[in-house]
Every structure is written in structure tokens, then in C-alpha cells.
Amino acid sequence: MSIKPPVDHSAALPPLAGHTSHGRLERVLRAGEFAVTAELNPPDSADPNEVFERGAVFDGWVDGINATDGSGANCHMSSVSICALLTRVGYSPIMQISCRDHNRIAIQGNVLGAAAMGVNNILCLTGDGVQAGDQPGAKPVFDLDCMSLLRTVRQMRDDGRFLSGRKITLSPQVFLGAAINPFAPPYDFRPARLAKKIEAGAQFVQSQYCFDIPMLERYMEQVRDMGLDEKCFILIGVGPLASARAANWIRTNVPGIHIPDSIIERLAGAEDQKQEGKNICIEMLQQVREMPGVSGAHVMAYRQEELVADIVYESGVLKGRKPWKREAAPGFDAVSEAVETVKGQIDQTIKPQDAVAAVSEEQ
Numbered sequence: 001m002s003i004k005p006p007v008d009h010s011a012a013l014p015p016l017a018g019h020t021s022h023g024r025l026e027r028v029l030r031a032g033e034f035a036v037t038a039e040l041n042p043p044d045s046a047d048p049n050e051v052f053e054r055g056a057v058f059d060g061w062v063d064g065i066n067a068t069d070g071s072g073a074n075c076h077m078s079s080v081s082i083c084a085l086l087t088r089v090g091y092s093p094i095m096q097i098s099c100r101d102h103n104r105i106a107i108q109g110n111v112l113g114a115a116a117m118g119v120n121n122i123l124c125l126t127g128d129g130v131q132a133g134d135q136p137g138a139k140p141v142f143d144l145d146c147m148s149l150l151r152t153v154r155q156m157r158d159d160g161r162f163l164s165g166r167k168i169t170l171s172p173q174v175f176l177g178a179a180i181n182p183f184a185p186p187y188d189f190r191p192a193r194l195a196k197k198i199e200a201g202a203q204f205v206q207s208q209y210c211f212d213i214p215m216l217e218r219y220m221e222q223v224r225d226m227g228l229d230e231k232c233f234i235l236i237g238v239g240p241l242a243s244a245r246a247a248n249w250i251r252t253n254v255p256g257i258h259i260p261d262s263i264i265e266r267l268a269g270a271e272d273q274k275q276e277g278k279n280i281c282i283e284m285l286q287q288v289r290e291m292p293g294v295s296g297a298h299v300m301a302y303r304q305e306e307l308v309a310d311i312v313y314e315s316g317v318l319k320g321r322k323p324w325k326r327e328a329a330p331g332f333d334a335v336s337e338a339v340e341t342v343k344g345q346i347d348q349t350i351k352p353q354d355a356v357a358a359v360s361e362e363q
Helices: 024-030 048-056 079-088 104-116 146-158 187-200 213-225 244-253 261-268 273-289 305-315 332-349 352-362
Strands: 035-040 064-067 093-098 121-125 175-180 204-209 233-238 296-299
Touching (some): 024 035, 024 204, 035 233, 035 305, 048 079, 064 079, 079 104, 093 104, 121 146, 146 175, 146 187, 175 187, 187 213, 261 273, 273 305, 296 305
Parallel strands (some): 035 064, 064 093, 093 121, 121 175, 175 204, 204 233
16 A cells, blocks of 8 residues: 655745745745744654654744754764655755765765755754764764865755766755854854855854853854855854753863853752753843844754743744744645554554564565
């Protein structure tokens, strides 16, 4: 029995002049609205419902959902698979690509496949080294880095050609992004690094967590002096800290995250540290919203995704604007029911020992 799941094409919008994608995120940013994106915690599971459930907590509050690609050099469900599921029901994913795990052949194929599924946004990353993850014996690839990856996808989109020069019959129409970290030394080098990423093809960037507004202000002043905020949309990362202990651990063990002593002291002195972490995030988001040159925020709430809606709502940064909210796709429930029926039939006709034997024969 063949089951074709419904596809909700609401994530793909009619083309507009000056736009490189058909996606909502680019449209929101080019309209001058303050955009909000979030990060989906990928499951360690093959259950698609885990992706749908995790995506649902962002309904009506964000303009794009990042599908991470082995973040921290740990294995989870792949970013391209998460995007396949999210686009199926109309979400607007941002597919991350880490150069650590894929060579240029795999990357170019994934870009075409993602675009075919309705992915409109791609975030290009070099990726953490394998030693940072739980499988340090893995063989890293790093055939490309973030700069060459940006140039590669831009060539595919704008020139309609692979790196080999071979022609692409239908180019991937995607909005290209990269990551920035204004909070890691050498600080004076960071704006120049952004300029290089823009030159390579970055149209938007998402930053590492911001817990130090004065440091961000100094960075943004340099960015504005160089005119980079007029060439690229800058989204600043924010997120809630669960406790002073968690903040201390992150500051010590996660490279590139700067958390001032004042933040940890504030958390430690709070009666409800988790609530105080949420309050700090809301305040950061409000200050980022008013900073010249900032086009949006990237809310990262690892294992606290349920807080994102409250944070965005209580901050008031959307100022009454309503991001897209999922509506049930026609026939989706019927298809899910049919899938469960087929699974039930299989369970009844194939005994566990038979399934094991069949697998053994194939090996």
C-alpha cells in the first residue's frame, strides 16, 4: 500500500522582486519587520511526531525554525530530515549545514533536495570539531568551510551550476545565512569576519547567545560604521538560563559563550532562578529590539522550548504582528490514521522472530 502524505505549500510564497527565495523569513525581514526565529531541539528518535510536537510549541510566535545539523558534534535526527517533516505541514525551516560531516558532493545534493521539499532558508556553518561531541573517534570531513559553503550555494542559486561547472536545470531559490559571535575574542576582528561572510553570500546572520548588552552595542557600532547592517539582516541570539549553576557550567564548558558575573550573581540571588533566567531573556530581547542595525532575534531555549512563546509574548517585540500559525493540512489526519492501520496490519502478520531472521539474511 502506497501512502502519499499531504504537502502544505503555504511556506512557499509568490516571488517578489529583489527576493532570492519564496520564504516567509526573507519577506518579513525585507518588509522591515523585526523577525523572530527559534531552534528546534532535534530528537534522538525516528518518530516524526516528536518533530511535529516540538515544532508546534513555536506556532504563531516565530518566522523560522532552525533545524540543527549535529550541533555540538553529537548525533541526532538529521537537519534535512527535520526540514522534510516541517515543510510537510507548512512550517518555515532554516536548514543548517555543517561542513564537519559532509563533503561538497553530499552538500550540493542536500541543497537541491531541501529546495525541492520547500526549504527556503539555509544556514552555512563550519561546525564544531568531533572532539566536542560524544563520538570523538568519528572522522571529520571539513571539505568546505562556512565561507566556501556560502559561495557554493550562492553559485548554485545565482549561476545555476554545481562547483564542477555542470548546469543545474532548476536552481535552488534559497535565502542564505551564516553564524556570528560578537562575544568571542578577538573582538575587533568580528565585524571584519562578518564582512567576509557577506561577501561570500550571507544575506542574514544569527548570533551566539547575547548576555552582555554593552559588548553587543560596541560590536553593532562597528558594524554600522562599516555599513554592514545595510547589506545583511542581523539576528541576535538570546535565551533563558535555567539557574546560576547551569550558567556557570555553560560559561566554563561551552566555547564561545560569554556570560558576565553580574548575570550569574543575579540568578544566584533570585528566589526562583528559572523564572529569573526567563526575565533576563525577556529584558535582553527588548533591548536587542531597540538596537539600531538589528533586524531580529534568534531565541534558543535548549530543553526549555515551551518558554519561547511566553518570552516572545511578554517581551512585546512583535508589536502586534502575528507570525504564521499551522493549520491542519487537508487529509493529514486521514493519512496518519491510514499509516497506523498499515502498521497494525504489519504487526499482526510478521512475528518478531521472523523479522529478525529476515534482517539476518539480508546482512
